[in-house]
Amino acid sequence: MAMNFMRKKSLFTPFSLPVYFFSLTIMAGTVLLHHPISLAKGPISWIDALFTATSATCVTGLIVVDTGSFFSPFGQSVILVLIQLGGLGIMTYTSLVFYLWRKKITITDRIAVGQSLLHDPSFHLGKFLQQLIIAVLVIELLGAIVLYFLDPRFFSPFSAVFHSVSAFCNAGFSLFSQSLMPWRSSWTVNLVFIILIILGGLGFAVLVELKQAFSFTFYNSRKPRYKISWQSHVVLSTTAFLILFGWIAIFWAEFFGQQHNLSLSEYILSSLFQSVTCRTAGFNTLDIGHMTHVSMLIMILLMFVGGSPGSCAGGIKTTTFRGLLSLAVSNILGRKQCVIGKFALDEKSLNKVITLVIFAIVLIFTSTLLLLISEGGDLPHPEAKGQFLEILFEVVSAFGTVGLSTGLTPKLTFWGKCIIIFLMFVGRLGPIVFLTLLQSWQTKERFSWPESSLLIG
Template identity: 70%
Template sequence: MKKNFISPFSLPVYFFALTILIGAIILHHPISLKGNSISWLDALFTATSATCVTGLIVVDTGSFFSPFGQGVILTLIQLGGLGIMTYTSLVFYLWRKKISITDRIAVGQSLLHDPSFHLGKFLTQMIQFVFFIELGGALLLYLLDPIKFSPFSAIFHSISAFCNAGFSLFSSSLIEWQSSFLVNLIFIILIVSGGLGFAVILEIYERKIHVRTKQKLSWHSKIVLETTLALIVGGTILIFIAEFFAHPEYIDLKKSILTSFFQSITCRTAGFNTVEIDKMTNLSLLIMIFLMFIGGSPGSCAGGIKTTTFRTFVSFGWSNLIGRKQCVIGKYALDDKSLNKALTLIIFAMSLIFLATAILLATEGGDIPHHLTKGLFLEILFEVVSAFGTVGLSVGLTPNLSVIGKMVIIALMFIGRLGPILFLTLLQSWQSQERFKWPENTLLIG
């Protein structure tokens, strides 16, 4: 039993939980606050949101926390974005120049879902790239607006963007730079880089940039890039249409395209916003819920069911429609194990969202008639999916949640960051396999 509770699959869960707990204790201390006081629950909520790189907040980060507290939040974001196990294994690598098989498997499963990679080289390249792009983003933000983006503010927002956290020192997020193409572009590059997955980024660099003879990208990287591009373009068009037809009389075409493009990218995991979310149309919110549910790509700072899972689900449905026996994606058919894992993940995610939404509907106005709470269902569903996808966007419901409501959101952020598939794998490691088969039969479906 001890072996099951202390396994490569459970270590990331324990490390994240410990980091959140330590972060909550520090954030609750007066040194982290600007003469205010914060409850233990709100401190835990903030620490979870930062470590799980979500961005949902119950108090304003810039005005409520002291520079020290903001530094603690930034540290939690960086640790959560790259993964506690990644940092731990890097320390072992630099210290001993070798890594135990347990650490190798743990990081492989949590980061790349592949235990056979060269961990030392991978981690070194990853850390170098992360610090390079974060420092580069901070420098560009500082040069564009050295007053608002002071050195600390520039670093804070650059790390928050790359780690897809969505935390901002500005109470209105990035609405002030709604029309600034360059500021939007910097954040977009940081967000997309953090949401693609470290393996894909390093592969692009090694095969397309670093070597003289260009090599083809792997099947995985092609699927990730194609699906990401399709979601960005499709999301931009749909959000633009939803907002354009809602306000055609005074809309600025260039600004609308830019804001639609930015929201299409940020709502899949980052949590920054250049428009007031609660003033968007219901159609836009529904589109964003769909994008938040999908999230980013495997091995990245993003949450959600991931782009590869979504692509698998679409291909599975299409294959069944045309009568194809295999689930084909690109030039290859997906193996049954991966297909079953993807479908199980979707079922688990939808069940989790349904359960959390039901609980919040009961705790946040369950005793109030429907005609007095119109719109609450969409707001709660938006909040739940945002937490599960570690996005951080909100229509303003978060600070007003009840104690139970905040605890539900905390649990969703924790599960969403580590990934439902990790929890399923952990549960499976505790299960015993049946050594027999049940008799099969047919059932009328539909």
């Protein structure tokens, strides 16, 4: 009896609940999208319905059928709801419902949600979640209103809401077959999407702090400035660096490559947009399949990093990238500690950085290998030129829940789609959730192994 209780306790931990709820949401979405009421053009296979539901719930944006023409208004509404649920996170919704019904929450659940959203186990969960929901809905509503007034012909009320939610949740789903390519010269439309994508990729905790800083500065102009936390400062500075780096690199690769016959202004705007969107959002104003190899490699690196912790984005996260970069710098300079700004990373966080990066690299390598086998492993190299880069791009895009593709997604085999589905699922929940879940099942060794040095390098 005690063994059964302990087994159930280990299977239903605060860290395992998001996995179960995401799975149930995807299953429900698959059934709804497979129903004829969701379809405008013929039937859809179960694997394609599962792929679409997973892509929407995991806010990825990879598609096997055209969203705007293949699905009916009901089907598009289902996708919209899945995007919203996935963007905010099933854990957040579950905690909010639990709080509203019970008016209290256990210490274990408070700590679990606190660590994933604010890195603060003592914060008031109910108040935070209420503010979160209101803030997200207000941002998405404002984005929809602006899009509607900028171009009411294409951004109808439903289309404006759909694209605003898709942008803020970093989903990349579009009702237009060419994504945002028709607006690549429109600074206003591009800036609306850029702002929504960045806000959705910063993380909920950072948004709360930015709101507090803005309110404090606006209403208390005579007092000292509000100082944001070290965590938020790292997120903001790293995000700005990645956007600027990607902007310059993609502009250099595309402008001098002259692949698209655009004006200088369009190259500048398109490069900025791709730098922002390829880290997590999945919209595109350039044809990805016609971009240079240099741009695609830069975009793979940006997709691998992704957004920030507690946000709608995937990837290894900006804080992990900053920690890894600081570790390399510290080793080069001979520092004993990994210094980022005014503080040094503690040993536990540094171990998570290293473990997460290794886990992500192994996952991407294994998935790429399996896709190379399933998508033409019997072809010799002369007949499969360019396929490796396309598959690697697809794999990193799925892992980072980005949604950009060179056009390979609809051509995937059954097993290829299964691999991408798994990658999107892992990428959205974050490898760190799975690692933590595995750690909760592990038993600590009560002994130590003898240590010895090993020649490295």
